[in-house]
Amino acid sequence: MLESINRTNKKDITWVLVNAVPKFDSDENITHVIVTFMDITKLRQTEDLLMKAKGEWEDTFDAIPEIITLQDKDMRIVRSNKTAKDFFRVDYNDLIGKNCYELFSGKTSPCRGCPLPETIGDSSCHSRIIAHENLEKIFLVTSSLIKDKNGSIKYLIHIAKDITEQKRLEEELFQSHKMEAIGTLAGGIAHDFNNILSAILGYSQFIKEELPDGSPADKDIDMVIQSGKRAADLVKQILTFSRKTEHHLQTLTPYPIIKKALQMLRSTLPATIVIKEDVDKKCGNVMADPTNIHQIMINLCSNALHAMGQQKGTLTVGLSREELEDEDIEVYENVSAGSFVVLSVSDTGHGMDRKTMERVFEPYFTTKGVGEGSGLGLAVIHGIVQDCKGFLKVVSNPNQGSTFSVYLPLLEESTADEDDYEIPQKIEVPLPQGSGRIIVVDDEELLVRVNKRRLEYAGYTVTATTDSEEALEKIRAHPEQFDLLITDQTMPKMSGVELTGEVHKIKPDMPVVMSTGHSDLITKEEALKIGISKYVVKPIQGSELVDAVGEVLDEK
C-alpha cells in the first residue's frame, strides 16, 4: 500500500504546530475532529541557530579568564561569567543583585579608583589599576556600558584582570634596565675620573719626591696621595658595579673562600651574634674571581650584621646546589637554566619593606646613616654576579630578617684547587731605575706629562705626544731611536691596537706597553695576543708603569 504512494525520499523532519478540535452533535457524540497543522520548521531552525549562538557566547563568556560582570545602573550584578563566580567563590544566585564592591572588598561604596562611576558619567570606556590589599593582588579594571534604545544605561560592564604577575615582571625588567643605565653612566664617569686621578696622583708623587721626608708639606702631600688612592678605590668599585673592570675569572671552589671570610668576620663580631654555617662543601665549582667572592661575602655579611645592630641575632651562611628551570630565571638577563651554586647570607635583623627591596642594588642607595655605608656594597655584588652569568635573589620582610642569595652557574669539571687561594696584595717598593728610549702616547695631555716625568725620573729617555699619528711618524722616521712604545687604547684617529699594528710593520720586535681605563674594550688576553707586551690599568699608581717598562726591557 505504502509503495503505491508517490513520496519523495526526504529524511528531514517537517515540524508542525498542531491544533485539534472535536465537534459534537446534540447527544455529545463526536461527529468529527478538525486538525490543523502549521509548518514551523523554519522557526525551529532559527531558534536552533539562536540557541547555538547563545551557547557559544555563554561558553566564550565563561572561558574568558577575566572577572566579568554585567551590572545595572546602580552597580548591582545582573550577570557574571564563570571566572567571576570562581573568584568570589559564591553560587551564581548569590552573586546576582549584589554590588560588585560589596563582594570585592566588603565595602558599601565603590572601590577607590574604580572606573565605573566615570563611565556612568561620560558613557565611555575607562581603565584603572586597582591594588587589592587583602589579596595582595593588582587588577586592571576596565569599565564600559551598553545603552538601550532610548539611550539610557542598560548594563554596565566591569572587567577585572589580575595583572599581579605582569606587574612584577614589568617592575623587575624596569629595575634591570635602570641598573644597566646607572651602570653605563657610572662606568663612563669613572673612566674619565680615572684619568684625572692618574694626573693628581702622579703629580703628587713628583711633589713628594721633591720634598724632604717628614716635613709638614711632605705630610700634607701624603694626605693628598692617600685621598687620591681612596678615590681610586671608589672608582674601582664603581667600575666593578658597572662591569667595566677586568676580572680574573678562574675555576674555584667557593667554600675555602667563604671559610676565610668567616674567620675574618668572627674576630670583629659582637658577642650577641651567632654565626651558623649551612654548607654543602661538595656543592661544586664556579667560574669566578676569588677576590670577588671574598668581597661578596664581606659585603653581604657586613650588611647582615648591620641589619641586626646591637641586638641578638643569627647570621646564617649557606652554600648549596640548586637546579633551575627556564621559568625560574626568565626575568634575569644572560642567565641560562641549569645547575647553580647558591651562596646565601641570612640575618635575623630588621628586614626590608618592598620599596627598599626594589632599590637595594642601586649604587649610593643606602639605609645606613652617614658614614656607615657607601651604598655601593650591593651594587658591586650585582656587577660581579652578572659578570659570572649569575644572579642575585633577595627575600625579606620587615622585622623578619633578610636572605640574600647569590646564584652562580655550576661548572661541571672539578679542577680547582681544593683549599687555598690568596687575595693578591700590593706591595709598595721604591721606584726602580732603568735606562732606554721610550715614546709615550696618550690623548690626555696631563697623563702624558705625568708618565714622561715618572719615566724620566726613573732614568729613561722619553719622547711624549698626544697624537697617535704623530707618534707613528716619529717611529717611522727613526725606528732605531726607540726601544719601547707606551700607548693608550682609546684615542682619536688611531686606537692603541691599530697603532701597535702599524708600528710592528715598521719594527716587528718593538715592545709595546698599553695603559687603558677601558678594559672592557680589550682584555688583557687579547692585548697580549696582538703583540702587546704589557697591559696596565688606569689610574696608574706608584711604580706600576715603571715596573712594567723595566720588566719588558729586561726581557728584551
Place this chain on the structure above:
Amino acid sequence: MNTKPSYEELAKRVTELESNRRVLVDREKQLYALLQSMQTAVIVHDPDTKIISCNQASQELFELTEEQMLGRESIDPIWRFSREDGSSMPLVDYPVNQVLNKREILKSYIAGINQ
C-alpha cells in the same frame, strides 16, 4: 386558519428557497476556496479517525494527493509523526487520537512529520 397556499405563494417560496440555496452554494464554494487556499493544513477526521476532508496545504505537507488521503485512518503507516526530541511518536499520542480519547481541544502541540 390553515389554508393551502396559493400557487403564487408556492412559486414565491420556491423562488426564495432557490435563491437561498444559491447563496449557500456560493458560500460553500467560497469557504472551500478559502480552506483550499489557506497556508494552514486542515484535515477533518470522522470519529473512526478516517479522513473525510483535507485541504491543499495538508496534501502538500504530507506530500499526498487528496485521493491518497481520503479514507485513511490514523493507524495507516502513511502517518509517521515524531515527538519533539525526534523519537517516533506512539499512535496514542497522534493529535486526532488524543482528541478522541480526551474529548477536548488539543492546543499548540508540537510534532514532527517524517518525510
